[in-house]
Amino acid sequence: MGPELDIMATQLDSAVNAAQRIGELLGVIAFATSGALLAVRKNLDIFGMAVLACSTALGGGVIRDLLVGRTPPAAFTDLTYLSASLLITLVIFFRHPTSRLTRGPLEVADAIGLGLFCVTGTVVAYSHGTGAPTAALLGMVTAIGGGVIRDVLSGQVPSVLRPDQELYAVPALFGAATTAALLHFGAYRAWTGFLAALVAIAVRLLARRFQWRAPLARHTMRPDGTLG
Amino acid sequence: MGPELDIMATQLDSAVNAAQRIGELLGVIAFATSGALLAVRKNLDIFGMAVLACSTALGGGVIRDLLVGRTPPAAFTDLTYLSASLLITLVIFFRHPTSRLTRGPLEVADAIGLGLFCVTGTVVAYSHGTGAPTAALLGMVTAIGGGVIRDVLSGQVPSVLRPDQELYAVPALFGAATTAALLHFGAYRAWTGFLAALVAIAVRLLARRFQWRAPLARHTMRPDGTLG
C-alpha cells in the first residue's frame, strides 16, 4: 500500500487522507451491518453471518483494488476493516431486531455504505492515476460490488437489478461522478467529499421512501419473468 | 494500455489491429443485446437493464484483463465499449420483441458474442505474451465469462452448465484453440480470425438448431436434480 498512498499524499492533503480513512471505515461498518442483518433474516449461524458480513463489507473494495492493480487488496493487508466487520457481526449476533423487522435497518445501512463507498472508491481509483471518468466508474463498482456479492451469495437477485428496489446504481453513480469532478477540478476536500456521500445517501433513501421507480420496457406483459 | 498494444503492434499488422477493435466492439454489442433482452424477460427497469447489459458485454473482457494483469481493464479506460452497451440498452428499451419472443434473438446475439469474443480474447491474451495454450484458455474464459455473469446476476443457472443449452463451451473452445493455433503458426490475419469466429458462431447456432446434446452421466435416474 506504500506507493499509492504516496501518490495520494501528493494530490490530497492530510485532512482528506484522514477523512478518507474514516469514510472507508464507516462504509465497512455500514455494509457489514447490512450483511449481518441479511444473515439474520436468512437464519445463518454465527460463522455464516461473519462470512456474509465480511464479504459485503470488504467485497467492493477488493474488486476495486484488483481493478486498479493494488495487490494484495487493502482488506487483506490492513486488518482494521476485517476486525471492524467481525466486531459488527458479534454486535448484530447479540443485539438485533427480530427477523421480521430487519428490513428497514438493513436498507438504511446499505444506503449509508453505498454513499460512502462511491466517494472513497472514486478517491482511491483516482489516486492510482486513473482519469476522472474511469475513477467514477470504479467508484460506482466499489459502491455496488459489496451488495452484489452479498445478494448473490445469499441467493437473491442483486438490489442493483431489482425493479422493486427503486434507484440503486443511480445514486452511486451520481456520488461517484460528483467526486470525480471535484477531484478533477481540484475542489475535493474532506467536507465536499462528505457532502457528495451525504447527497448519494439521501437520494437513495428518498428513492426508497417515495418509491421512485424507473420505467420498465414497454410491452412486457408477463410479470412472472420466467425463462423456459 | 500502452505497453501491451506495443507488443501487439510488433506481432500483428495494422489491419489485424483494426479488425480486432471492430470484433471487440461487435462482440460487446452482441452481448449487450443479449443482456438487455434477458433484462426485458425478467421485467427489470431501465437501470437494471443497463447494469445487466454492461455486465454481460464487459464482464468477459474485464475477467480476461484481470487474468493477464492489464489494470485497469480496457472496459474502464476506453469508454467506447461502455457507451455502446448503454446505447444498446436504450435501443432495446424502446424497440424489442414481446417478452415471449425474446428468446430467439437473445440466443442469436449470445452466439455472436461468444464467437467474436473467443477470437478477440485469445488475441489479447496472446499479445500479452502468454503461450498459445494459455491464450486459448483465456479466450474461452473471455467468451463464456460475460454470459456466466449475466446468468448468475439474474438468478439463472449459467448456459455453460445447462444440458438443455446444447454445446456452449465447446464452440468457444474450438474458436479460441483455432485462433491460438493461427497465432502460433503466424497465420493469423483479419480474415482467418473472422473465419474462426464465424465457425464458432455457426457451430453454436447449429447445435441449437439441431439440438446437439452431449451425453449425460449414466445412472442418473432422478431428473429433478434436487439437493437435500
Next chain:
Amino acid sequence: MGPELDIMATQLDSAVNAAQRIGELLGVIAFATSGALLAVRKNLDIFGMAVLACSTALGGGVIRDLLVGRTPPAAFTDLTYLSASLLITLVIFFRHPTSRLTRGPLEVADAIGLGLFCVTGTVVAYSHGTGAPTAALLGMVTAIGGGVIRDVLSGQVPSVLRPDQELYAVPALFGAATTAALLHFGAYRAWTGFLAALVAIAVRLLARRFQWRAPLARHTMRPDGTLG
C-alpha cells in the same frame, strides 16, 4: 511464475516445494471430484461436468493468484491442474455412485480439498511476500473460494453460509492460521504442513459426522428465511 518460485526457494527447502506441488495437485483432484459429483447430482452433461469440475478445482487458486498479483494465474500457465480436473471429470462420468448416493463422497472430497488448499494457499501467499496474517486470510479464501464458485454456479447457497453445513470456514481458517504460524516461526516442513492439512480435514469431517452446529442469532423466529 519465475520470481515467486525463487522467493519460495529461498524460504523453503526443496522437500517442501515437492510437497507443495503434490498438495496442490491432490487438492485440485479432490475439488474436481466434488464439482463433478455435484454435476452428476444436477444432471449436467459431460461438458457441464467439465466446466463445474474445473471451476471448483481451479477457482480458489485463481482468486488467490489474482489477490497476490500473480498473472496469469498458475491454473492457466501450468496445465497439469487443468488436465487433472478433466481426467477426474472423465472418471466420474463413467464411474460414479447413483445420484442419490453422491452426497457422501462429494462432501468427503470437498473436505479433503478444503484442508489441502488452506495449507498450500497460505504457503503460496506467504512466498509472495505477504505477512503471516494476510497469508492466512488468503489461504482461507483459496480453500473456500472454489466451493463457493461451484455452489453459486450450480444455483446453491454456498456451503460456507449454510447453517446445516456445520463448521466450514472454521477448519479452513484453523489450517491456514496454523500454517501461517509455522511459516512465521520457521517451523514449516513438508510434514508439519501435511499435519495441518490433516487436522483441518479431520475437524471438517468430524463436524459433519457429529453435526457440530454453530449458534444461530437469537430471536430469529421464522425458519423460512424469506425476503419480501
